[in-house]
Amino acid sequence: MFPLRIAGLRFAPAGRPLLDGVDLELSGEGISVILGPNGAGKTLLLRLLAGLLPAHGGSVDWGGAPEPAGRLAMVFQQPMLLRLSVFANVEFALWPQAIRPAGRKARTLAVLERVGLAHRARDSARLLSGGERQRLALARAWAMAPRLLLLDEPTASLDPTATEAVETIIREIRTEGAKVLMTTHNLGQATRLADDIIFLADGRVQEHETAHRFFARPHSPAARAYLQGELPWRIAFDR
């Protein structure tokens, strides 16, 4: 599955390029954080990797294979929760795997315990708070034992306490051997979590650096402006 090599990836619905020649190589370890302004194509890149959208050009090589050989999980910005119990919302993710019902139950309860939701296993998932919902979505992804975990702004609109809980879970999933590729607008979160940063702007990868180097010395003007909190319209205006 790794190294994951993306070459010239293009997504241009109705001829309008939203991703225009993305080149990227990712190792199978650590947490890679995708940064970039709104409309840069961060979520789009995750959706293309998850196979939710068809690319209009370029290639994705999964460690020598055209398809991901290991399991891939994705947590969306707005977690999708069925109108079922907390337990059922995790357990169904194991249906496609050849696991006996008893094994599914044990695995589900184990991940719910680890995200701190075991005591709410029988409650309706729709009654959870925003932070609990996101933890449940992470538990579902975790239960799948993914090799690659895609996270689309997993803490958007969460308070600091809930954000910290989610970040702790992300670190634990990484420690268990999953590669994490996530988007965020929270620079503090990127600093805390990222091993490397992918900076996207105008549908292209502008920089791919270790987190330390990126935050210390961003070399592209777009990344420098982004880190200084410049607004996109202002950058365009200054040009």
Next chain:
Amino acid sequence: MLVLPRARSPGAASRVPMTETLLEAFSLLGGFDHRLLQIVGLSLRVSLTALAIGALIGLPLGAWLAVADFRGRGAMIVALNALMGLPSVVVGVLVYLLLSRSGPLGSYGLLFSPPAMVVAQTVLVVPLIAAVTRQIVEDAWKEYAPEFSVIGIGRPQAVRLLLADCRFSLSVATLAGLGRAMSEVGAVMIVGGNIDGYTRVMTTAIALETSKGDLALSIALGIVLLTLIFALNAAAHSLRGWAARRGG
């Protein structure tokens, strides 16, 4: 004291004061008239059986149509929606042809029996339940499809999950099916024959007794029918409220 309905000549109703007729109707209800209870009991048995079979067919059919992707799906949805308004007398004629002695299922001898009425009502409720299910499940499918795709949930599993997810909305759709079955008259009249004590249900009894001039029994049955329909709608409303409070 039990007041049994009397047979009257057509037009006799117009000569009986309305208050007397109403009092007689309430007397039938209050006295738990045997004939009335038999008709109500058969109506409920036939309609609930048709509903159960209709739900077993209509719910998965509608859910499958919501998630399926095949040529002709659009035409099938249009057909299903059109069949919701299927005239019951047409269904009656079709089921009659199917079950008549020379028909393909004639050897079972079902015509003019409660099972024939169940078949006719099932034919009527399946399109209604399937069409409403398709709409409800399709809306949920649009929301969940990306997640299911990434997890690797197949379409049969998606149907199962979506039916569970939409269970409260679907129960309302199913109750609507029961309303359709219970208020139907044309099809059961044709395939049941409206035989007294055997295939006479509320709607066919109302039609017959009104034509005979026995308005008291018609009104009593009408009150029972209306009460049941109101009770069903109240139950559906309560169920929705309860589900909303429980996060459904």
